[in-house]
Amino acid sequence: MALTPERKLALEEIARRIRVDVIEMVHAAACGHPGGPLGMADFMAVLWMEHLNISKENLHDPQRDRFVLGNGHTCAGLYSALAHKGIVPREMLHTFRKLGSPLQGHPHRNADLGIDMSTGSLGTGLSTAQGMALAAKANGWPTRVYATSSDGESEEGQIWEAATSAAHFGLSNLTVLVDFNNIQIDGEMRKVMNVRDLRQKYEAFGWHAVDVDGHDVTAIDAALCAAKAETERPSALICHTTIGKGVSFMEGKAAWHGTAPNDEQAREALAELGV
Amino acid sequence: MSPVLNPTAAKRAATRDAYGEALAELGKQNPDVVVLDADLSGSTRTKVFADAFPERFFNLGVAESNMMGTAAGLASMGKVVFASSFAMFAAGKAWEPVRQSICVPHLDVKICATHAGLTVGEDGKSHQMLEDLALMRVLPGMTVLVPADAVEARQAVFAAAACRGPVYVRLSRAKTPIVLGDDYRFRIGKGTVLRPGNDVALVACGVEVGAALEAADLLASEGVEARVINMGTIKPIDGELLVAAARECGAVLTAEEHQAVGGLGSAVAEHLAQHCPVPLELVGVQDTFGESGDADELLAKYGLDAASIAERARRLLRRKN
Ligand SMILES: Cc1ncc(C[n+]2csc(CCOP(=O)(O)OP(=O)(O)O)c2C)c(N)n1
Numbered sequence: 001m002a003l004t005p006e007r008k009l010a011l012e013e014i015a016r017r018i019r020v021d022v023i024e025m026v027h028a029a030a031c032g033h034p035g036g037p038l039g040m041a042d043f044m045a046v047l048w049m050e051h052l053n054i055s056k057e058n059l060h061d062p063q064r065d066r067f068v069l070g071n072g073h074t075c076a077g078l079y080s081a082l083a084h085k086g087i088v089p090r091e092m093l094h095t096f097r098k099l100g101s102p103l104q105g106h107p108h109r110n111a112d113l114g115i116d117m118s119t120g121s122l123g124t125g126l127s128t129a130q131g132m133a134l135a136a137k138a139n140g141w142p143t144r145v146y147a148t149s150s151d152g153e154s155e156e157g158q159i160w161e162a163a164t165s166a167a168h169f170g171l172s173n174l175t176v177l178v179d180f181n182n183i184q185i186d187g188e189m190r191k192v193m194n195v196r197d198l199r200q201k202y203e204a205f206g207w208h209a210v211d212v213d214g215h216d217v218t219a220i221d222a223a224l225c226a227a228k229a230e231t232e233r234p235s236a237l238i239c240h241t242t243i244g245k246g247v248s249f250m251e252g253k254a255a256w257h258g259t260a261p262n263d264e265q266a267r268e269a270l271a272e273l274g275v
Numbered sequence: 276m277s278p279v280l281n282p283t284a285a286k287r288a289a290t291r292d293a294y295g296e297a298l299a300e301l302g303k304q305n306p307d308v309v310v311l312d313a314d315l316s317g318s319t320r321t322k323v324f325a326d327a328f329p330e331r332f333f334n335l336g337v338a339e340s341n342m343m344g345t346a347a348g349l350a351s352m353g354k355v356v357f358a359s360s361f362a363m364f365a366a367g368k369a370w371e372p373v374r375q376s377i378c379v380p381h382l383d384v385k386i387c388a389t390h391a392g393l394t395v396g397e398d399g400k401s402h403q404m405l406e407d408l409a410l411m412r413v414l415p416g417m418t419v420l421v422p423a424d425a426v427e428a429r430q431a432v433f434a435a436a437a438c439r440g441p442v443y444v445r446l447s448r449a450k451t452p453i454v455l456g457d458d459y460r461f462r463i464g465k466g467t468v469l470r471p472g473n474d475v476a477l478v479a480c481g482v483e484v485g486a487a488l489e490a491a492d493l494l495a496s497e498g499v500e501a502r503v504i505n506m507g508t509i510k511p512i513d514g515e516l517l518v519a520a521a522r523e524c525g526a527v528l529t530a531e532e533h534q535a536v537g538g539l540g541s542a543v544a545e546h547l548a549q550h551c552p553v554p555l556e557l558v559g560v561q562d563t564f565g566e567s568g569d570a571d572e573l574l575a576k577y578g579l580d581a582a583s584i585a586e587r588a589r590r591l592l593r594r595k596n
Contacts (some may be wrong), residue, residue, distance in 0.1 A: 032395045072401065097397040099568030099576070105399035108566075120401025121368065122337050152314065155336035186314045186334060193314070193336025 003221050007050075012218045014043040014084060021080035021093060021248045021275050027266035029097035033104065035256035039181050039214070039241035040148070046220040047146060047177065048081040051228075056086045058180055063141045066132045068117045070125025072106040073177060073258065077102050078115075079229040087114040101251030123156030125149065125176060130166045133174040133234075144228070147176045153194045154183035160205070166234040167206030174234040175227045179214070181243040183254045202236035214239030247272055277483035285452035285485070289387040290428035295320025296445055297432035298357060298387075302328045308436065309349055311335060311358040313342045318448075319359040319389045339369040346384045348378035355436055356384045362391035362445060366407035377441050378414045385435040386411075387444045390534035393560070393577060394449040394482060394570040403565035409537025411443040412510050418442040418463060419510040421531075421539070423484035424453045427507050430461035436461055445481060449570045452485040455505070463480070466513040472500035475588050475595070476527045480506045480539050483530040487576070489581035492587055501588065512542045514550065521551040526595040528556040528588050532579060535559030556591040558584055 002013070018041040026032040037044075048054075053065040069078050076096065082088035088103070094102035102110050106120025117128045129147035137142035153159060166174055178198055186192045195201075202209035208230050210222045220239070227235035243257070244250025247269040261269055295445055301308050302324050314337045316322040316585050325332035331460040335342040359365065364386040366373070377384045388407065395403045411419050420435065422428035424594040428446060454469070461467060469484070470491050479487035484505045491501040504516065521527055527547060529540040540557030547553060560577050574580045578587075 029397065097399075097567045099572050101565070101567065106401040106565040108400065118401065120399070121363065123368070152337050154331045155314070155338045157338060159339060183320070184314050184337065186312075186316050192334055193338070195336075 003218050004156045008217055011045050011049060014049055015041040015217070016246070016273060017084065018045060018077055018080045020275055021083065021247055022076045022275045023226050023247070023261065023266055023269045023273065024075045025079070025093055025096040026260045028094055029260065031074060031260050032097055033073040033258045034261065035183070035243040035250055035253070036071060036074035036150070036179060038247060038250065039215065039243045039245045040074055040077050040179050041245065042215045042217055043177055043220045043239050044077050046217050047224065048085060050221055051224050052146060053144070054085065059087060059114055064145050065143055066116045066127040066129070066145045068125045068132070068145070068147040069107050069119055070147050071122065071153050072119030072125070073084070074148070074179070075107045078107065082114050085114070113242070121151040123158035126159055126162040129174060129176070130162050130169070130171060133166070133171040134169060136173055137171065143173065145174050147174070148179060150179040151177050151189045151198070154178065154198055155193050163202060163205040163207065170232050171234045172230045172232055175224070175237065176234070177237045177239055178236050179241055183252070183257060185254065185257050187254050199236070199238045202238070206233060207236045208233040209238065210235040211238045211240060215239035215245060238265060280532070285454060287450040287452055288423055288425035289448060289450045290446040291320045291448060293425035293428035294387055294389070294432055295323035297429045298324040299327045301436055302331065302432065305355060305436070307353060307355050309333070309354045309356055311342050311346055311356065312405065313339045313360045313364065315360055318361070320419055321357070321359045339364045340372045343369040343372035344376050347372070347380065347382050349548060350377070350382035350384050351380070357383060357387055359387045359389065361409050362388035362404035362407045363402055366410050366443065367404060370410055370464050371389060376413055376526045378416055381416050381440050383439060383441070385444065387432070389446040389448060390448040391445045392447065392482070393565045393573040393579070394447055394532065395572065396495065396566045396570040398447070399567035402563040405534045405560050405565065406537065407445060408509055408531070408533050408539065412538065415459070416440050417510065418508070420463065420508055421445045421480040422507060423481060423505050424455055424457040426453055426457070426459055427461050431507065434461060436465050446519045447482060449482070450483045454485050454488060461507055464508050464511045464513060466506040466508070466516045467506050468502060469505050470501070470503040472501045472502040475525040475590065475592055476502045476504060477584065478506050478511060478517070478520070478527060478539070478543055479530040483532055483579060486579065486581045486584055487530050490584035490588060493570070493581060493585040499588070499592065502575045506539060508534050509539055509542055512546055517543060518551045519548055521547050521553045526554045526591050528558060528591050530558040530579065530584050533559050535561055554591060554594040556587050558587050
């Protein structure tokens, strides 16, 4: 069933608030990665609020869903989503990247905060999600496993090893959401190292794969529902996004992959986000 | 050589910056030099070379294993290859291609790895490489260099290009004190005494050289004369200099921004245990991963700052007979 108009608005509002958190966290840390999580905010909102069966109440239930942030540098968005779920305390967001904070510069596994896997080295996430999906399947659990990845991460060979094996194992309980923004650190992905058509690639590897407008919450929701209906194949949502989405001067720019906004830029960004 | 500058007052520069500049100069001198990177050319500073010699620069994307294999192929065709990424991914992720394709055939690939150690800072443990010296040192035929500062880094790059076989050069992200004078001459396999003293020897590499010099100042105020040695080459280790230090000082402390096992401390211990056993103290990270934080805060927390080195030296002196 498609999202109701009210639900669509509510999810867009969550996405806006994730973007606000991302700007505030990276600005307070004076370092970090704002661009990726701004672009991922819409699909993170839909996934976390509408689909992932992870909450404060079931956090320690072994059969709950799992989430792996393969592109670990985008963790400001994950921490914000966990705060919206009431799992990470909001005041903890201000400790991001500081000495002693559980909110590390790249995710570190933390059972009490709903951080299911340590990531940060690109290429590692999807294999670990596959391991979780294999365990759930072996146990006969209803657990679904979601991983994110990115166009840049798709340059790592290990991604394609996992793509091969997840299809081989028939892991229909595994879904990857790929942040496809045509940007990596050294510039435009198509110029640095072109990964070409990821939907066709995942399809060729035996996955159920679809292209999705990564800023259309209704389309993202529909694609996640279709992934749940799969009974034999893992699913890949190739989410076409704009890096820095929502902050005009960051949009489409590789420079905002890993640069914190200064005071004035942060003010301007927050104003554009309606703060 | 000229006296060492006071590290606290010294000018600061990042060894990765010296690397980028040296690489561009090398490119001018030698048309066979080619450079590879894995989507980090801005951070590793290979971009300086890439801008000057775009036709001799290859960006492999986020694919470090593929980069090392490609480096081996280029070297087998007579190229002098520099391959760069963060130390975590150059030495860690790509370790097996480095072993199989570069070290086994003993090819001229110079792996210049930046962002080593805790001084990466806020990116945290996934990026703080503390095991690379162990991983690289154990590979047959691999030369392992850890420049103390930008002065040494520049010379290490030229020395790596001039020597045969695979070389691993460990570089830092952070701007660190320049502790070596302009007339400093780096030679592969040779350490340097930066400060004389016969009570205890402090053998350090990388950013810990500055910390060791500061620690020596602290100790001097207590009447302890520490000899400070910069060990810019971890492999082959300068055994002669070590044995002389052990004989004359009677106690040796090592300091490195690395696990306390497997790196400089282990290399020193292996040599001295066989040739001149004396009490040793190995300063390094104690069997743990790092975390997010400011670089200087982290060095203090993990016992790698000057105060910690001085404290460990006092402990060592109590064990000295
Ligand atoms: C194995 C590995 N190599 C290199 C890096 C450094 N790195 C971090 S993000 C990144 C680029 C990733 O591209 P993408 O995820 O598409 O970036 P974004 O769209 O978020 O800017 C690189 C090379 C890393 N984290 N892991």
